[in-house]
Amino acid sequence: MFFLALYIASPGALCGQARLSEVMTDPLGSEPHDEFVEIYNASQTDTIDLAGWSLGNGDEIDRIIALRNGTRLQPGGFALVLDGSYAGASTTYDSVRESVTIVTIEDRAFGRSGWSNSAHEQVILVDAAGDTADMFSYDPVASRAGHSWERRTDSRWQLSLWVGGTPGQQNSVDQAPAETGRIVMDRSPDPFVESLQIVCHLPFAPALLSVTVYDTEGNLVLRLRDWEPAVFEQTIRWDGRTASGQFCPPGLYILLARASAEGRTVHEKVTVSRQ
Numbered sequence: 001m002f003f004l005a006l007y008i009a010s011p012g013a014l015c016g017q018a019r020l021s022e023v024m025t026d027p028l029g030s031e032p033h034d035e036f037v038e039i040y041n042a043s044q045t046d047t048i049d050l051a052g053w054s055l056g057n058g059d060e061i062d063r064i065i066a067l068r069n070g071t072r073l074q075p076g077g078f079a080l081v082l083d084g085s086y087a088g089a090s091t092t093y094d095s096v097r098e099s100v101t102i103v104t105i106e107d108r109a110f111g112r113s114g115w116s117n118s119a120h121e122q123v124i125l126v127d128a129a130g131d132t133a134d135m136f137s138y139d140p141v142a143s144r145a146g147h148s149w150e151r152r153t154d155s156r157w158q159l160s161l162w163v164g165g166t167p168g169q170q171n172s173v174d175q176a177p178a179e180t181g182r183i184v185m186d187r188s189p190d191p192f193v194e195s196l197q198i199v200c201h202l203p204f205a206p207a208l209l210s211v212t213v214y215d216t217e218g219n220l221v222l223r224l225r226d227w228e229p230a231v232f233e234q235t236i237r238w239d240g241r242t243a244s245g246q247f248c249p250p251g252l253y254i255l256l257a258r259a260s261a262e263g264r265t266v267h268e269k270v271t272v273s274r275q
Contacts, residue, residue: 052128
């Protein structure tokens with residue numbers, strides 16, 4: 001999700017670029033281990049260090065600590081704050097892409113006992129100076145199990161369009177369907193050596209998405225997505241390996257993407273090159 005960013009040199013102003021962008025208050029499954037808060041750095045030029053920052057509600061504020069990739073939030077990047085009990089209790093967000101800063105809190109749960117599902121709740125982000133950097137209030141009556149609260153570009157909050165939310169990526173409420181009525185696949189870099197990023201823009205969502213890799217002779221190399229849930233914009237990575245874990249030889253490969261929803265199926269085929 002993107003916000004208007006102004007370059008201001010003072011540290012206090014830079015802290016003001018950190019925004020709450022998504023809050024999972026009522027996850028499916030291992031509640032409350034899968035609760036999370038997503039923070040977005042609205043600055044397009046400056047890194048924000050979340051060391052010394054805190055997160056919580058009106059009852060208790062807990063310090064943010066590193067879990068993966070340190071505490072530095074890159075310009076235009078996302079930080080995913082996981083529940084303190086996540087490690088060892090869940091693996092739901094282990095596949096979130098490496099570019100996302102993964103942090104947690106010192107306590108075992110957000111606030112006093114996790115985000116409330118019965119009473120009005122405030123989610124409060126506090127900077128290293130002790131000032132409130134951002135705040136979000138929600139009513140559990142308006143919530144929906146498995147759907148996170150997402151912040152729109154106009155700063156209003158709305159329930160995620162998809163179960164599980166969009167941790168570490170653009171919020172579903174700001175995504176738009178592919179205007180062509182087909183799947184549009186952006187690939188970079190192409191050709192690639194170690195990793196290929198594929199962004200599938202779908203004409204409808206939620207949908208089931210299949211993405212498969214073939215060689216030029218039509219042999220199946222790997223299934224990157226096997227009819228898994230997807231939103232309008234789905235990011236996938238291929239490390240150039242086969243289904244058995246071996247590196248593919250240099251050459252041309254075919255990506256076939258198919259999406260299906262409400263009885264309608266579309267597909268798109270593109271060629272990529274591996275050096």
